[in-house]
Amino acid sequence: MFRTIRDLWPRGDAPAAAFCGEDERLSVMASFGLDELEGDADLQRLVGFAARLCETPMAMVSIVEDARQRFLAREGLDIPETPRSTSFCATTMLHSEPLVVPDATEDERFAAFAVVTGAENVRFYAGAPLISSEGAPLGALCVIDTEPRQQGLTDLQREGLEVLADAVMRRLAQHRLDIAASDVIAEREKRLESIIDSVPGIAWSADHKANFDYFNARWKDVTGSEPPQIPADWRDFVHPDDFEKTHAGLSHAVEQSIPFENEFRMRQADGSYRWMLSRAVPLTGIGPTPRWFGTLFDIDEQYRLSESRELLAAELSHRIKNIFAVVSGLVAIKARNHPDAKDFAEDLSNTIKALGLAHDYVRPVEGRRGESLRDLLADLLAPYQDSAGERITVEGADSAIGHRAATPLALIFHELATNSAKYGALSCEEGRIGIVLRETEQDELSIRWEEFSEACEEAVDESHEGFGSRMLRLSIEGQLGGRFERRFSKEGLVCEIVVPRKSLTS
Known part of the structure; x- marks a missing residue:
């Protein structure tokens, strides 16, 4: 199997017999994605140079398919294809060396072709075979003249045509590698998307301005709606009491390119609201501007449990503060009956007050110190x-x-x-x-x-x-x-x- 654009079929070797059968040959040809290379600028430059090098009015990159030969790039020729039955290149591609026909009217293989007997008036032909790295014959890089040329090609022209044919194959091979790489990336993205869709939270991505371009399937499951496209669109999903703070926090994070984290209530598909933990991070180094990736996880049960614990803790804190006050009061009352212990009672009372003050830092009762x-x-x-x-x-x-x-x-x-x-x-x-x-x-x-x-x-x-x-x-x-x-x-x-x-x- 091909690996790099340097894996060219050795020049001078005939095509591999295993890939000369039509099914095998066409299967390899399909892997090149040749439809995308019609009119390719690189190939066009190569055929133009081939025509000037060989001093011919016409040159082309010809790909021989099952019933036609089509020209991915052409010079001096208006038609994009001809029938395979009149294709010189169908013969060339099966050779190990360039095929040179000084006068087609004198070559029994081609003399009866319509392009020879008809208005095209093809006389001189020279072509270098195009063979894939597996050894499958694909077509030829050829030059054509309407005048016979008994001397054929000079040594320089012949060598140049072969070098240009190798350049054509490198361009075709590069395109095939691009297709293969794209297929691999697409497959990995598909797998990654499947994995992301399976997680219990919502995952999303956005560009550097927080224009959202991806949400996993969980979004639709949770909200029952189409996802937002810009931060302002979140107004339809974030609780009105939480939206301004959330929107301002995300906007600030995007401006400063710093991580974002927030908790807010998000509307569910049934219209209810549940607490969500939102996190987002900027990812740099993968393009000229950072991209954003974020998650949303349902923390409603944990939030409400924490809320109930806070209420309990506040009640306990209030009772503890009351205990400090009661103990301090008892000390003061008892001290009245023991004047000799007045100083000790005052010290003890002040210490209890200090403990009460420290308790405000441990669990404030009202507000937060x-x-x-x-x-x-x-x-x-x-x-x-x-x-x-x-x-x-x-x-x-x-x-x-x-x-x-x-x-x-x-x-x-x-x-x-x-x-x-x-x-x-x-x-x-x-x-x-x-x-x-x-x-x-x-x-x-x-x-x-x-x-x-x-x-x-x-x-x-x-x-x-x-x-x-x-x-x-x-x-x-x-x-x-x-x-x-x-x-x-x-x-x-x-x-x-x-x-x-x-x-x-x-």
């Missing part, structure tokens, strides 16, 4: 801040905080602020605190807590690690996997806390 470390610090330290916002300053890199990190972080900074209010900078009117956040090369966040003021109360023993210090160490090292260092300077307390980024965002 900030999710950054700076937001948490601002909320926790707000009671100690002055009106100008200068008593406590926070500088440096911010960091997102996850649900697991919120509670230990709240306890850490509540403990530091409480101790500062009792014994440190916040116990003095002129005292202040500077917090510096810094990223390290080890993908950690360094938090430096520094107090500026001599204590207004007698400081606790630095060598003794009390309950507060143990809680700090437990929260930082045990829960967050970080490091904790505390020291006292002339100006006040300095705490260095280093926590891995992954612990903060978990």
Whole structure:
């Protein structure tokens, strides 16, 4: 079987006997798709050059079929075909070498042909056989004159005719390879389309402006309608409350050539709406502009299940907040009967309030609070801040905080602020605190807590690690996997806390 355009039948070899039978020969001929090569520009240039090289008024690429010979390209001849019964090329194609007929009236094989005895007045003929890579005879590249030429062709003309015949076969072979490649691609596309049609979701493709040119069969199954052609056409399928956001998001993604993801309600064939997850990505490198490929998957059950869980979580969150308030209230009530435990009760109540604040970051009850470390610090330290916002300053890199990190972080900074209010900078009117956040090369966040003021109360023993210090160490090292260092300077307390980024965002 042919593989490349270089797989030409060896010049000088007769056609293969196995492909000289008409059925076999015509079967090979059909694989070339010759109908598409009639008037081919490359072939036309070759026959024009053949006529000039051999100094003849006519030249043609002749393909010999079962009942006719037709001319894919021709020079100096008006008719596109002649009967096979009067074809010189039908004889030429069976030879291993070019056939030269100096005077057709003197050659018994051709003297009675109508093109010789009739108005065409064919006298001189020279043709080089066209043989496929399998060895099937197809026709010939020939030149014709109305005057006999006893000297035939010069050596240069003969060689040139053979070279041009090889060029003709390369053009035919290239076209056959193109057809075969197209068939392979079409078969692969058909298989791929079958695979895509079998997936449970909707798949689509579009050009760089999001003009949709393909939807798999699932679209019609789900919507019962013809697919959209441009983004605005989605208005008929996307829930009115979701359309503007979805349309704006896709338009932005197309403009920026960035991936798109969104959830929206899509109209079904029965008129109902179901939640869908839409994803689309631009694919570059396959043309001058990117193409878009996207999917739509039904997530209605998961969405509604998640929604019900959110409702449950919100209810639980509300109850937990109530429990914090109840416990704090009970502590305050009991403390009234125990004046000697007033300070302890106040500390405990403030700690419970800090836990309640941390809970807002874990599961907000109403709305959604900030999710950054700076937001948490601002909320926790707000009671100690002055009106100008200068008593406590926070500088440096911010960091997102996850649900697991919120509670230990709240306890850490509540403990530091409480101790500062009792014994440190916040116990003095002129005292202040500077917090510096810094990223390290080890993908950690360094938090430096520094107090500026001599204590207004007698400081606790630095060598003794009390309950507060143990809680700090437990929260930082045990829960967050970080490091904790505390020291006292002339100006006040300095705490260095280093926590891995992954612990903060978990």
